[in-house]
Every structure is written in C-alpha cells, then in structure tokens.
Amino acid sequence: MSLFQKLQARAAAGRPVRVGLIGAGKFGSMYLSQVPRTPGIHLVGVADLSPARAHAALARVGWEPARHAAASLDEALRQGSTCVTDDAQALIASDAVDVVIEATGHPAAGIRHALRCFEHRKHVVMVNVEADVLAGPLLARRAAEAGVLYSMASGDQPALIAEMVDWARSIGLEVVCAGKGTKYLPGYHQSTPETVWGHYGFSAEQVAGGDFNAQMFNSFLDGTKSALEMAAVANACDLTPPSAGLAFPPCGVDDLPTVLRPVADGGMLERRGSVEVVSSLERDGRPVFRDLRWGVYVVFEAPTPYVRDCFAQYGLKTDASGRYAAMYKPYHLIGLELGISVASIALRGEATGATGAWRGDVAATAKRQLKAGERLDGEGGFTVYGRLLPAADALRQGLLPIGLAHGMVLQRDVPAGEPVRWSDVSFDAAREDVRVRQEMENLFRQEAGLVK
Incomplete structure (x- = not known):
C-alpha cells in the first residue's frame, strides 16, 4: 500500500498514529494546519512554554476551539481531541504518544527532549537542526540503543536533500555534490538584528505589523542557518564539507552541473562528495x-x-562533457510537509533522513573584533555567525560550536573573522547541552585517533 493508503487503513481501524508536538512556532504551526486533513493521525498533545501562544497558533491555522480544549492528555486520547500544555516532559512520558516532533529551535531544549524520548522509547522527528548539529551524531546512537528512530523533518531542506541523495545512490549514481540555494552576499556575514530588515527589503511598517523575529531572520541571512543545514546533510549523507567553509557560488539551476563539479574537470569543488x-x-x-x-539539488x-x-536522450541539463548532471526541486514547503516524516x-519504520557519522560541524565565528568580557549572543545575533567545516578540523582546533555560543563570556579577544575556541570562553561543564556535546567530542576524538 502507498503511504496514504496506510494512513487510511489506520483511520479505518480506529488506530491512528498518536503524535506529540513540542513547539508551536512557525514550523509547528504549518504542521498543525495539515493535521485535521490527514487521516490516521491523532495529534494528542502540543507542548509549548506559552500555552496561550499555542492555542492562538491553533486558532490561526483554522482549528475550532473545542478541538484543542482537552484538559489532559488522557482526555485528549479518549475524546480524539488535543491537549495543550506547558509540560513537555509529561507529553514525552505519556503512553498516549508514539511519535514526538521536536520543533522548539532551541538546541539545549532539543537535546533534553530527545534524550527523554529515548528513555521512554519514543520516536523523534528532529525539526530542530540546531540541536541536531550540536549533538545529533551522539543522539542518533542513543536512539539506536533505545530501539527507536531519530529522523530529520520532511519539508525542511536537509531532509529533502537527503531524499535526493538517497534516490541518486539507490539507482547507482555517484553523488558529486548536494545542497540548496539561498540569498547570499559576502557582507551578510556581518549582518546583525539591527541591519537585517534592510537586506530583506522589509519596511519598518511591515516589521511592526508582523510576527518577525529579527535574530531568527538574521540567522538565515548571515550564513549560520545554511551552515547548520549543510552540516546536517553531511552527517546524514556521508558527505564532506568544504575545508574553507561554504563558498556560496552564484549559480542558477542550468549551471549546477558545470559549477558544482571537481576543479580538475573545470568546476569549483575541491573534492567529490561535497555539500555546497x-x-x-x-x-x-x-x-x-x-x-x-x-530549492534543493543533487549533482x-x-x-x-x-x-x-x-x-542527453532524456533532456537532462549537463555540463559540456555530458558527464555531470543535476536534479533539483525548486521549492520546499517547510512544516506543511512534516506529515511525511x-x-x-x-507506518514504514523509516526515517526521512537519518543522522549518522559526524562529518560536519559549525563553529562560532566573530562578526567583528570581540573583546574579553563580552557575552556571546549566539545564532543570528550581533557577535558571531556559524561557519561550516569538517568535524575533524573542529575537533583538532578545539572550536566552539555555534549551538553553545549563547550567553558564554569571552576570556580573551577574538579578531573579526576568526573562530571562537572552547579555550576562549568560560562555561558551565555541568550544563546538560555542554556535557552532551563534550561527551560527543571525546567519543569521536577517540574513535578518530585524535589527541586533544
């Protein structure tokens, strides 16, 4: 049966897939808009730090109030309705939930929720790419030990890229490069929450009238989100990041096979099997x-x-030699596609993109001259942006991951454009996200034979 037929069968049998969502932001809201239209799915609970915001999100996407008025998860299960709560831990622990969607966007929260899901034998759809890049390779191991799936989120670009990579390899084609598109100029790396709207072309009136998070939007513009997503793709698809970081070459769909081929063949790739x-x-x-x-692509x-x-016979756009070709998808629908995961x-026991070996990492990099005593403000902020690099290089250099570069205080100056190192900051080694990240670093350092 097709996936849709399997969903219909579950609905007919009165055994819907029971889902819990953590985080009712943009991605979560887009998924919420589709749940009532999807047979065989019961969204038992939505957990958010602000239940009022979650209720507002449900109303905004078209839910009737009675549908999300359940007082408890058990009541929601009995009534076929949805409970809104601020207790993510209770949602994870509930026997009423089979699959948990982590959509908070907060790396520490994502790690905490994933680990609790594994304790309670719950499958995880990790929308939170920040958490996945910070600790995903270790989380994937913990999921396997627990006998559950740890999956990328369909609709987000990393999962769609992983799908295309899997398609190419499954029909016997070698993947030369895979990635996505974005709006980029070199100066964007220095963009801050104060300058971001000018780059997007939004007026003050537009910003004032909408639900705009300047730091979040800036993380897309300054290159951090692209670095995170390509690290996730490298880790899921056994691909290698460029040693000098993403180059962001200007390139349209017709030129993908020409630009994204090895240097030896006239392209810009330093190696085959890259992300860009x-x-x-x-x-x-x-x-x-x-x-x-x-969109997304694979060469x-x-x-x-x-x-x-x-x-040539079937019209693929290739380079001049005819050897290199590309397939691409021009759009992605974010949370509207999440139901596929x-x-x-x-119903199939398959992840939609699964983190594996640790191939890519994202280092916090100074946007300007940073002084000792300054407090880092993380992804999309005023102080640092994320730069993609091979994980082995990050380990050898002791670089601080962007996912931890929020709230840490610098102990020494860091020049503009230089990476921040663990040795440059003070931190609480007992904090869960720090502890999990350092556990992952130590584990992979040992396995790679790297000396700290």
Missing part, C-alpha cells in the same frame, strides 16, 4: 538567472558512456 550552497545573487547584487533560492556523474548518452516513521 548556491547563491541567488551575483556578487554585484544582480539576480542569478533561474536561481534556486528556495551526479554518468558512470559510463551509455548512461551519459541516456542523460510522521507517517514514514510510524
């Missing part, structure tokens, strides 16, 4: 022709002259 993000802007600010700003090579001829986990 392409920009929708030329370096002078002009728009790229047929850009991929909202692959014809293994034989016969396959190269097939590429829930159904795939519950």
